[in-house]
Amino acid sequence: NAGVTQTPKFRVLKTGQSMTLLCAQDMNHEYMYWYRQDPGMGLRLIHYSVGEGTTAKGEVPDGYNVSRLKKQNFLLGLESAAPSQTSVYFCASSYSMPAKGSQHFGDGTRLSIL
Amino acid sequence: KQEVTQIPAALSVPEGENLVLNCSFTDSAIYNLQWFRQDPGKGLTSLLLIQSSQREQTSGRLNASLDKSSGRSTLYIAASQPGDSATYLCAVSSSGGSNYKLTFGKGTLLTVNP
Numbered sequence: 001n002a003g004v005t006q007t008p009k010f011r012v013l014k015t016g017q018s019m020t021l022l023c024a025q026d027m028n029h030e031y032m033y034w035y036r037q038d039p040g041m042g043l044r045l046i047h048y049s050v051g052e053g054t055t056a057k058g059e060v061p062d063g064y065n066v067s068r069l070k071k072q073n074f075l076l077g078l079e080s081a082a083p084s085q086t087s088v089y090f091c092a093s094s095y096s097m098p099a100k101g102s103q104h105f106g107d108g109t110r111l112s113i114l
Numbered sequence: 115k116q117e118v119t120q121i122p123a124a125l126s127v128p129e130g131e132n133l134v135l136n137c138s139f140t141d142s143a144i145y146n147l148q149w150f151r152q153d154p155g156k157g158l159t160s161l162l163l164i165q166s167s168q169r170e171q172t173s174g175r176l177n178a179s180l181d182k183s184s185g186r187s188t189l190y191i192a193a194s195q196p197g198d199s200a201t202y203l204c205a206v207s208s209s210g211g212s213n214y215k216l217t218f219g220k221g222t223l224l225t226v227n228p
Binding site for chain 2: 043059101102103104106107
């Protein structure tokens with residue numbers, strides 16, 4: 001029972017490089033989310049999706065883009081990485097909106113931008 | 115703007131002790147409050163979810179209470195074990211803001227010593 005799987009688990013980038021983080025869930029959840037977790041800041045929502053083909057901005061969307069072409073996948077892209085984007089990125093999914101139900105989290109992607 | 119505070123930031127107890135973790139939030143207009151556990155290098159695991167109309171939820175040795183009017187929640191852990199060592203996060207879903215946003219506290223790092 002995989003749940004939410006994030007790829008890759010670790011990555012080091014140079015400033016200006018681009019990359020895509022992949023999130024896959026096998027629970028047939030409608031809602032998916034990308035968070036970043038930084039020391040002293042807690043988790044902050046970057047972007048989210050309420051269904052296949054939809055995306056919306058969260059609390060800290062600048063510098064990131066997302067796509068949800070398939071219901072089970074939610075991609076987070078960094079077009080031109082900056083040191084400020086060094087963080088641990090978590091993907092989550094849920095059957096219903098946060099107002100009604102819990103979210104299931106992946107194990108995170110640790111990203112360092114040099 | 116909803117703010118979530120967790121006290122203490124860190125707690126160390128001997129095995130077998132009962133303990134209480136605290137969470138407070140500034141805006142009482144919430145849908146629900148959740149407690150999560152995060153192990154080092156891992157994602158978040160949902161422990162308990164309390165809807166705004168509920169006063170408490172229990173799961174095994176865990177009991178979470180909610181006092182919405184005062185903006186407080188507690189997580190009670192009975193007969194603590196070394197395996198309970200982790201960071202505990204609370205998060206609220208606020209009815210006054212985006213329905214898709216959870217506001218997280220910064221967590222309490224719990225260490226249970228054998």
